[in-house]
Amino acid sequence: MSLIHLTSLAEIAAAEWDALLPDDQPFLRHAFLSSLEESGSVRAESGWQPDHLLWRENGVLRAAIPGYRKRHSQGEYVFDHVWADASQRAGIRYYPKWLGAIPFSPVTGARLIGAPDAAAQLLAALPETLLKNGLSGAHINFTDAQANHLLHEQPNWLERWGLQYHWHNRGYRDFQDFLDTLMSRKRKQLRKEREQVTQSGFEFSGYRGDQLREDQWDFVYTCYANTYAVRGQRPYLTRNFFSLLAERMPENIRVVIAHLQQQPAAMAFYLKDEHALYGRYWGCLAEFDRLHFETCFYQGMDFAIAEGLQRFDAGAQGEHKLVRGFEPHITHSWHYLMHPGLREAVDDFLQREREGVRAWEEEARDALPYRRGD
Structure with missing residues (x-):
């Protein structure tokens, strides 16, 4: 031994x-x-x-x-x-x-x-x-x-x-099915947040790890690195990490890219397994009201519901998640x-x-x- x-x-x-x-x-x-x-x-x-x-x-x-x-x-x-x-x-x-x-x-x-x-x-x-x-x-x-x-x-x-x-998918048919479980005031708040982003002109596309081109991975990394740059810090991950991961385990990767006037503006990077979705990285090129909530949380909920995943772990900390149905x-x-x-x-x-x-x-x-x- x-x-x-x-x-x-x-x-x-x-x-x-x-x-x-x-x-x-x-x-x-x-x-x-x-x-x-x-x-x-x-x-x-x-x-x-x-x-x-x-x-x-x-x-x-x-x-x-x-x-x-x-x-x-x-x-x-x-x-x-x-x-x-x-x-x-x-x-x-x-x-x-x-x-x-x-x-x-x-x-x-x-x-x-x-x-x-x-x-x-x-x-x-x-x-x-x-x-x-x-x-x-x-x-x-x-x-x-x-x-x-x-x-x-x-x-x-x-x-x-x-x-x-963490957010738990209790067999919801769609996002509205989830909203129906909330108190009226909270339900209206979440619906308003999503409508505000849509009315601002944002459109969202989802990708598996093997569906992104290298220039799209460049954009993902630029957004990720920018979340550190605005705080005067260096990012933990290198650009090559994303390409290696996309090559080795593409089936576990999900990426959401937000477009504004047909131009990429923000992204969220997730990993998944058979039962859960894990929100890992997010970033944007400019700040837009409520865009973070939509890209990181609501798009993730939509994905978890569509794929029948039981749980959505959106990362560390964040008491603001409570009002959006994430449980302690x-x-x-x-x-x-x-x-x-x-x-x-x-x-x-x-x-x-x-x-x-x-x-x-x-x-x-x-x-x-x-x-x-x-």
Whole structure:
């Protein structure tokens, strides 16, 4: 039995890695993770050094966690900057750390892939490898129920809660069928938002990953990069990532392009699996009132209804999603901190934070726009 560090997914066959996956969610697939690496979106120079953990028994791969050594906390969507700042003030080194996650993707899913008994052994071996490699701790983000159970059984792992908002397709025939479940005032608001965008002259076209030309992918990337440029930041993903992904898993990609006077003006990029739609990136060339809601949310709802998908995960945060029918959903992450004093302080903080998250989830459910009794 051995714990192996993999510095590139190219070192393992796609079939061997994908055989561990419990479902068809696209983010854990070899094609997705290797596209991040081969496109240069994830690399040591950007503070995302691939360090995937594999557990082999008699040469057979039985479990794994996609992982990275991090020199910062950017692109994770589970914010530990305060912990890092407190560590620095106390003279405790916080970076580098190890992160088990899907880069730039706040999507709940499997993280400990493979046989549960082998995954538990991998977790048990992790503290020793942290010590040997001078890492301050390990963090595993957006875990599913199986990982939550396995991590709960391991000593000294701290659980953190977050809150997202997901839309559920309850067998709606069309968007109007969904609107009919809302309170009158909210129903009118959503209908007005959609009409306002249509009356402004926008038209929308949907595409699979294999239906876009390279010049259209150029437009998609320009819009995506612009969402960072307006904040004075560099985008996480490179242009080549989109071409690689379109080549390797086109069936999982959906893109909506908004046209104004027959010219492309905005886009939304989604991934999908058999059960869910995942809104990932959006961008526009200029700001237009309500265009974001239509392109990112309502077009996604239309698509989920048309394809019979059960759930629409439109990304992290966003309390404005509540009024549009997105329901609160508690997310989980787990944290192993090597320094006992820091671990104790963070544990105390997380206990209080979980109480706040639970209280806000209850308040958020009361704010949902659905007719009472539905």
